[in-house]
Amino acid sequence: MPPVPRQCGAIAFERGRSRIPIVRSLVIAAAAAFVVAASPLQPMASAAPCPPARVPPSAEYLSLVTGYASGGHTAAVLALDGWDRDRLRCDLDNLQAAAVAVRRCRECEDRIVFQKFSLRAAMLLHADREILEQFGPPVSEQQARCGTGTDAPVIERLAEMLLMVDREAKTFLSRFYVGMARHAHWSHCLAHAELWARAGLKRLPRDGTLLLTAGIVTETTAFLTVVPAPRTPVMPPRAVRQFEAQTEKIKGLWQRVRRSFEGTLAADPEQHEARLRLGRVLWRLRQPAPARASLEAVLSKSGDAALQYLAHLFLGRIHEDAGELAAAEAEYRAALEILPLSQPAAVAVSHVLLLRGDPEGASELLGFALDQFRLRTAVDPYNRYPMTHSAEGRATLAELRRSVAP
Numbered sequence: 571m572p573p574v575p576r577q578c579g580a581i582a583f584e585r586g587r588s589r590i591p592i593v594r595s596l597v598i599a600a601a602a603a604f605v606v607a608a609s610p611l612q613p614m615a616s617a618a619p620c621p622p623a624r625v626p627p628s629a630e631y632l633s634l635v636t637g638y639a640s641g642g643h644t645a646a647v648l649a650l651d652g653w654d655r656d657r658l659r660c661d662l663d664n665l666q667a668a669a670v671a672v673r674r675c676r677e678c679e680d681r682i683v684f685q686k687f688s689l690r691a692a693m694l695l696h697a698d699r700e701i702l703e704q705f706g707p708p709v710s711e712q713q714a715r716c717g718t719g720t721d722a723p724v725i726e727r728l729a730e731m732l733l734m735v736d737r738e739a740k741t742f743l744s745r746f747y748v749g750m751a752r753h754a755h756w757s758h759c760l761a762h763a764e765l766w767a768r769a770g771l772k773r774l775p776r777d778g779t780l781l782l783t784a785g786i787v788t789e790t791t792a793f794l795t796v797v798p799a800p801r802t803p804v805m806p807p808r809a810v811r812q813f814e815a816q817t818e819k820i821k822g823l824w825q826r827v828r829r830s831f832e833g834t835l836a837a838d839p840e841q842h843e844a845r846l847r848l849g850r851v852l853w854r855l856r857q858p859a860p861a862r863a864s865l866e867a868v869l870s871k872s873g874d875a876a877l878q879y880l881a882h883l884f885l886g887r888i889h890e891d892a893g894e895l896a897a898a899e900a901e902y903r904a905a906l907e908i909l910p911l912s913q914p915a916a917v918a919v920s921h922v923l924l925l926r927g928d929p930e931g932a933s934e935l936l937g938f939a940l941d942q943f944r945l946r947t948a949v950d951p952y953n954r955y956p957m958t959h960s961a962e963g964r965a966t967l968a969e970l971r972r973s974v975a976p
Contacts, residue, residue, distance in 0.1 A: 620659065620660030620663045620664060621660070625682065625683060625686075626661060626664035626665050626667075626668055626683055626687075627661035627664060627665055627687060628657065628660075628661055630657075631657075631658070631661045632686065632687055634646055634649055634650075634653075634695070635687060635688060635691050635692045635695060636687075636688075636691075636976075638691055638692075638694070638695045639688050639691035639974045639975060639976060640975065640976060641975065643695075643698065643971065646695055647695065647698045647699050647702060650695070650696070650699045650721070651699075655720065658724070662724065662727050662728075665683070665687070665689075665731060666727065666730075666731055668680040668683040668684070669684070669730075669731040669734040669735050670734065672684065672734060672735045673734040673735065681735070684735045684736075688974055689728050689731055689732045689735070689736070690732065690736075690742055690970070690973075690974045691974040692728050693725055693728045693729060693732070693746060694746075694967070694970055694971055694974060696721040696724045696725050696728070697721070697725055697746070697750060697967065698967075699719075699721045700718075700719055700721040700722055700725065701750075701753060703717070703719045703721075704716065704717040704718060704719050704759075704762070705753060705754055705757040705759055705762070706757055707757065708756060708757055708758050714757065714758040714759055715757075715759075716754070716757065716758075716759035716761070716762050717762070718762060718765070726769065729743060729746075729773065733773065740773075740774060742970070743770065743773060743774060744770065744774055744777050744779060744780060745966055745969075745970060746770070746967075746970060747766055747767065747769060747770025747771075747774075747780055748767075748770070748779050748780055748783050748963070748966060749962075749963045749964075749966035749967040749970065750766040750770075750963065750967070751763045751764070751766040751767040751770070751780075751783045751784070751787065751963065752783060752959055752960050752961075752962055752963025752966065753960075753963030753964055753967060754766055754963070755783075755786075755787055755790070755957065755959075755960040755963065756957075756960040756961055756963055756964065760787055760790060760791045760794075763783075763787045764784055764787045764788060764791075767780055767783050767784035767787060768784060771784065775837075776837040776838070777837075778834060778837055778838025778840070778841045778844075779841075781830070781833060781834035781837055781838070781841070781844070782831075782834050782841050782843060782844050783959070784830060785827065785830035785831045785833075785834055785844060785847065786847070786958060786959065788823075788826060788827050788830050789827045789830075789831075789847060789851065789956075790956050790957065791823070792820070792823040792824050792826075792827050793956050794956070795820055795823060797816075797820060798812070798813050798816040798817060799813075801813050821855070824851055824854055824855055825855070827847075827851050828848065828851045828852065828855065831844045831845075831847050831848040831851065832848060835848065842868055842871060842872035842874065842877055843874075843877060843958075845864050845867055845868050845871075845872075846864075846865065846868045846872075846877050846880055846881055846884070848864050849861045849862070849863075849864035849865035849868065849881070849884060850865075850884050852864060853884065853887065853888055858888050858891065858892065861884075861888060862885065862888050865881045865884050865885045865888070866881075866885070868881040869881050869882070869885075875908055875909075876951040878908060879905050879908040879909050879912070879915075879951055879952075880905075880951055880952060880955065882901045882902070882904040882905035882908070882915075883901070883902065883905045883914060883915060883918065883952060885901045886898045886899075886900075886901030886902040886905065886918055886922075887918075889901060890922065890925075895922055895925055895926050896926075898918075898922050899919060899922045899923070899926070902915055902918040902919040902922060903915075903919055905918075906919060909950065909951075910942075911942055911943060911945060911946045912950055912952070913939065913943055913946075913950060914950060914952040914953075916935065916936065916939035917936065917939070919935055920932040920933075920935045920936040920939070923935065
């Protein structure tokens with residue numbers, strides 16, 4: 571029985587490309603990411619019916635994907651530039667018909683299709699094309715090149731097929747979507763980073779790493795959103811209204827971040843980084859008691875040195891805000907013990923010593939620390955905090971490329 575072409579859903583990606591400054595457009599970008607990610611699945615546009623192929627896909631598409639899997643990444647990605655989209659749609663229709671047949675009958679002869687054709691390699695091929703066209707490398711003081719192209723819905727169709735025919739699909743898809751989201755984050759495409767994370771969560775709603783990745787992107791967006799100037803008594807009524815509206819908008823952003831990390835922990839209590847970030851967000855929302863409890867839980871449950879270092883720093887700030895300077899100094903010194911060359915921790919200890927009436931001790935510590943900073947060879951976790959894991963996206967995708975090699 572020949573397979574019947576059938577259309578499947580695809581993420582409602584926005585079409586075209588936008589070039590938006592990363593700082594000036596963060597609020598717009600965050601809203602766009604939320605709207606797009608929350609959209610229902612949309613089918614790919616279908617033209618005339620495709621003639622069914624007994625053993626799909628076409629020889630040309632099979633050769634393209636096989637060449638990619640065998641290491642010809644660049645040639646295959648460039649070849650997609652002139653690929654006929656109607657022909658690609660027909661290949662996808664016929665592949666999906668075969669996948670539906672395999673899902674209904676695991677031992678059916680249609681399974682031979684996916685012994686010859688790697689859906690994983692096809693996903694990575696189209697992902698590489700999407701990245702090439704839509705994500706630029708991060709460049710300081712330049713507009714971020716971000717967008718969503720025609721390969722994104724192709725990836726979604728292939729992902730749906732993979733779930734039909736591959737029992738190990740969820741593990742691959744988790745790493746794939748994390749890699750895409752973090753690559754977009756690295757490119758400063760925050761709206762699209764969240765979009766890719768949410769696309770993955772539609773299929774893997776309780777995946778802890780995907781939930782954490784989505785939360786970090788949202789937190790970065792909130793962190794980089796411009797805060798209005800302080801309110802003054804001479805502000806005209808219109809300026810006061812604008813100030814209050816922007817203040818509420820920023821508060822809403824941070825509330826959204828809080829819910830994101832709470833959802834991560836509900837799905838996976840072992841995501842200690844989510845607990846650390848939740849504590850920091852609660853501090854920003856002026857809720858010191860639950861913030862302190864969250865950070866103390868990180869210290870008691872996580873053995874990760876970087877997370878413990880940050881938890882001590884953040885706890886120190888909570889104590890400092892409360893005027894508990896001895897407790898703040900103890901936390902800052904604990905952070906400095908974990909990373910002896912930490913500039914943020916040394917400055918924090920020096921500052922607390924000054925507040926406690928010990929200017930000589932503050933000056934001596936700061937002078938010693940400044941002399942030692944030249945010995946640092948690694949980036950401080952505190953400085954990496956807004957962009958944590960973003961560079962890992964490219965490494966994750968590279969590992970997946972190697973994994974599909976025959």
